[in-house]
Amino acid sequence: MTTDAGEPSLTIDELAARAGVTVRTVRFYAGKGLLPPPVLGPRRVGRYGPVHLARLALVEELQRQGLTLAAIERYLRQLPPDLTPHDLALHRAVVASWAPDAVETVSRRELERRAGRPLGPEDLARLSAMNVVGAAGEDAFRVDPGLLRLGVQLLDVPLSHEAVLAARAVLVEHSRAAARALAELFRGEVADRAAGDVKSLSAHMHPLVVQALLTAFQRSLREELGEWPGGSGTD
Incomplete structure (x- = not known):
C-alpha cells in the first residue's frame, strides 16, 4: 500500500x-x-x-x-x-487523447481496480458527469482509460458537478481555439513540402505541441492560483 x-x-x-x-x-x-x-x-x-x-x-x-x-x-x-503524480497523470491523459477511440468496456470490479479505490454511487455519478465512465449494462461500464486516473483524482476535489462541467467547457473551447490557430500557423510551413516531409512533420508535431501546450498551461495556472489568498505562486 x-x-x-x-x-x-x-x-x-x-x-x-x-x-x-x-x-x-x-x-x-x-x-x-x-x-x-x-x-x-x-x-x-x-x-x-x-x-x-x-x-x-x-x-x-x-x-x-x-x-x-x-x-x-x-x-x-x-x-x-x-x-508530481498529478502532473504525470495530466500528461498521460493528454497522450491518451492522441488515440481516436480509447473507450473500453469493463466490469465494476475491473473499473475499481484501475481506479485504485472503491467507487460508490456518488463517485460513479461524478465520473459519468465528466464523461469518464458510462453505464454499459448490468455490472459493466464504458471507461476512457486515459481520463480515468484524472477523473478519480477529481473526486476528492471540493467542486460541484456544475463547476466541473463548466471547467470542461472552458478547456474544450480554448483548446480548440489554440489548435485552430496552430494548425493555420503550421499549414503555411508545409504548403510547399513533399508528402513524405509533411507526414514526418505531422507525426512529430502532435506530441510535441501537446506537451508544449500542457507545460505552458500548467505554468500559467500555477501563476494564477498563486495570486489567490494563501496561494504559493511560483518560485
Whole structure:
C-alpha cells in the first residue's frame, strides 16, 4: 500500500499489480531508465510510490500509442524532473487523447481496480458527469482509460458537478481555439513540402505541441492560483 503522505511504500510486486503489468515489465522499464530508482527501505528492499505508479502508467500509455522505446525516452527526457503524480497523470491523459477511440468496456470490479479505490454511487455519478465512465449494462461500464486516473483524482476535489462541467467547457473551447490557430500557423510551413516531409512533420508535431501546450498551461495556472489568498505562486 501507499501511506497517506504518499511516501514510497509499494513493493515491486504491489507496484506491478496496481499498474496492471508484470514485475518483469517494471524491471525492464527501470533498466531502460524510464522509471526513477526505488527508495531503499529496511534490508535494502526497494519501495515505490505515487510518482513511480504515475510514470509507469505514462510509459504504458506511450507504448499503447505506438511510440518506440527510443521515442519514449526522448519524450520523458523533455519533461521537467520534478513533476508530481498529478502532473504525470495530466500528461498521460493528454497522450491518451492522441488515440481516436480509447473507450473500453469493463466490469465494476475491473473499473475499481484501475481506479485504485472503491467507487460508490456518488463517485460513479461524478465520473459519468465528466464523461469518464458510462453505464454499459448490468455490472459493466464504458471507461476512457486515459481520463480515468484524472477523473478519480477529481473526486476528492471540493467542486460541484456544475463547476466541473463548466471547467470542461472552458478547456474544450480554448483548446480548440489554440489548435485552430496552430494548425493555420503550421499549414503555411508545409504548403510547399513533399508528402513524405509533411507526414514526418505531422507525426512529430502532435506530441510535441501537446506537451508544449500542457507545460505552458500548467505554468500559467500555477501563476494564477498563486495570486489567490494563501496561494504559493511560483518560485
